[in-house]
Amino acid sequence: MTADPSKTADPSKTIYIVSLGCAKNRVDSEVLLGLLRTAGYRPVAEPEEAEVVLVNTCGFIEAARTESVDAVLEAAELKRTGRCETLVVAGCMVQRYGADLAAELPEADKLIGTANLAEVVDLMGGQGRLRADPGRSFLYDHTYERNPSLGPHTAYVKVSEGCDRQCAFCAVPGIRGSQQSRPMASIVTEVRQLVAGGVREVNLVAQDLTAYGRDLSPRPGLAGLLRDLRRVDGLDWIRLLYAYPSEADDALIGVLAEGLPVVPYLDVPVQHVDDKVLRIMRRGYRGDDVRRLMDRLRGAVDNIFLRTTLLVGHPGEDEAAFASLVDFCAQAQLDHVGVFAYSPEESTPAFALEAPPSEVALARQQRLLTQQQQISGERLSRLVGATLDVLVDGPSPETDLLAAGRHAGQAPEVDGLVHLADLEDPRPGRLVRAEVEQSAEYDLVARVLPKP
Numbered sequence: 001m002t003a004d005p006s007k008t009a010d011p012s013k014t015i016y017i018v019s020l021g022c023a024k025n026r027v028d029s030e031v032l033l034g035l036l037r038t039a040g041y042r043p044v045a046e047p048e049e050a051e052v053v054l055v056n057t058c059g060f061i062e063a064a065r066t067e068s069v070d071a072v073l074e075a076a077e078l079k080r081t082g083r084c085e086t087l088v089v090a091g092c093m094v095q096r097y098g099a100d101l102a103a104e105l106p107e108a109d110k111l112i113g114t115a116n117l118a119e120v121v122d123l124m125g126g127q128g129r130l131r132a133d134p135g136r137s138f139l140y141d142h143t144y145e146r147n148p149s150l151g152p153h154t155a156y157v158k159v160s161e162g163c164d165r166q167c168a169f170c171a172v173p174g175i176r177g178s179q180q181s182r183p184m185a186s187i188v189t190e191v192r193q194l195v196a197g198g199v200r201e202v203n204l205v206a207q208d209l210t211a212y213g214r215d216l217s218p219r220p221g222l223a224g225l226l227r228d229l230r231r232v233d234g235l236d237w238i239r240l241l242y243a244y245p246s247e248a249d250d251a252l253i254g255v256l257a258e259g260l261p262v263v264p265y266l267d268v269p270v271q272h273v274d275d276k277v278l279r280i281m282r283r284g285y286r287g288d289d290v291r292r293l294m295d296r297l298r299g300a301v302d303n304i305f306l307r308t309t310l311l312v313g314h315p316g317e318d319e320a321a322f323a324s325l326v327d328f329c330a331q332a333q334l335d336h337v338g339v340f341a342y343s344p345e346e347s348t349p350a351f352a353l354e355a356p357p358s359e360v361a362l363a364r365q366q367r368l369l370t371q372q373q374q375i376s377g378e379r380l381s382r383l384v385g386a387t388l389d390v391l392v393d394g395p396s397p398e399t400d401l402l403a404a405g406r407h408a409g410q411a412p413e414v415d416g417l418v419h420l421a422d423l424e425d426p427r428p429g430r431l432v433r434a435e436v437e438q439s440a441e442y443d444l445v446a447r448v449l450p451k452p
């Protein structure tokens, strides 16, 4: 099934988007669907019903690329067995591998990289098969129509694109380009629009959230942005994802300490705590800086929930370095921990360095995840008996008898849930008071309390 480069898609067709990878990519998928919908394409709930299937890929590490290719091949099957006439591949993997990927995926009718997302309607309706301009990046603003995909009540808001850091293991700056921040007014306007449409929680995302505004003049900084967002009427929760450890400064901690609508939650991807590994990673901080930061956050912000991501099996990580990471996790008792096994990525500085074998990295990943499962379970058990505000996401994915939501310490998609009993109306977006009755490793069960 080889693609025909002169093929065009009729904008009255039905469309389904498969969004892979991170929250930032989800924002791109929502912008893509918004553009296509405005042009006349009609979104459908199931891929089998779609005449156009678009797979928005992730090209960050090997495992993500495998998942992306599998998703493209699965979608290509729909051209044989379903209604699909046009298969579009978009996103990071296209941006990174461009023409090579186009040659390897003859099933794809159109391919569009992250730099060219705004041109999707033009590409679909015109000649040509691939657009992925190197050295460019695209960043949406408040004028773009977005098609919310997390529900009517919660949304990610991307405040900047790209990254100016040069972490040795990371291919992102090569894919997404250098840091480009949105003007503060555009972000505030977008958040106002989202709130007017029913959103109660915004989750601020960026490759490096703490670098927000560094390329703007004057430099508002993340704390400045938060001060303006605090004033948006009707916004209940503002959540911060991806704060670079050495950049979480007093101004930011001060804004967190001021409390709602900024929730007591911070995602700080520390990656490691061993000084030698951190040096090889080019992270620009030491293990003790990380430990001090966790103490400062806990000291300044009441009941803060902390999330991090760790990278194991990186060049330089010997048994002793890994043991220090295990100790750190045991002592820091973080609420949510994601662990990645190192994947050598072409065109990154770490690629040329020798790393522990991949089976060692996978075993270390498993060891940390097992330890964290216990820590998470213990921490959640301390919430039994507590009364929490819970934002309802909808019916529970586990049983129709319960609704599901999240308390302020749980981010969408990546953290656990609160399963709610006694909630007659599980419509997303209600903020209810609930008493925690049971806890598991990642989730809570709570009873909704009557309104006072």
Ligand code: SF4
Binding pocket: 163, 164, 165, 166, 167, 170, 171, 172, 173, 207, 208, 244
């Ligand atoms: S901060 Fe480092 S790990 Fe994060 S996107 Fe930038 S280069 Fe990659």
